[in-house]
Amino acid sequence: MAHPASPVNLAEKLATFDECWSPRIVAEANGWHFKLVKVLGEFVWHTHPDVDEVFWVISGVLEVRLEERRAVRLSPGDLLVVPRGMSHQPYAHEECHIALLEPAGVPNTGDTGGPRTAADVWA
């Protein structure tokens, strides 16, 4: 972790890893984690029963498929809150970089689990 009150540059942190679907924590505040994720292709459908999840697109285009057979398409500068309990599947046709903002300890695969569940890793 950085010295308290040291700036974190998101582009520099994104340059430290290549793996997709492998979130890296870049900051912590009030028990929340700020994570960067590289996204390509589709993730597993999952639900976070107890937490709202915030997606913030930094570069590229992110599609978030939602229950009710609808999907939203997010461009850089777009933010989306997926409310707790709403099943969703992130997808990107081309590599996309996003920030995820959520309480610490939330698994990326929610209640689906499985091999794509990532450990907490700091960038």
Place this chain on the structure above:
Amino acid sequence: MAHPASPVNLAEKLATFDECWSPRIVAEANGWHFKLVKVLGEFVWHTHPDVDEVFWVISGVLEVRLEERRAVRLSPGDLLVVPRGMSHQPYAHEECHIALLEPAGVPNTGDTGGPRTAADVWA
């Protein structure tokens, strides 16, 4: 408030107001508020005794003066966590647009209060 799981475009929200030092809430998740703020000149020195505050620069340059006679300079794509209890004073030489991420209900002037304290307003 928008329909649940509707995208929020930050540039569009920023275009809805001109006032500086007048935060607008654009999203809520898990009891946190995501606010946009236009910044010009200097704000009051203040401290949030119980919450960490997250600054995320969208455009322009933000200086955050901190106790210990130091300051950090943030450019677009930089994020800064000011830990609870650390006195700070945001400043911008030219207009700067930032996102503030913090638990709902945190006053912008912290424990300093006074006439620059802003009400909760949604964009």
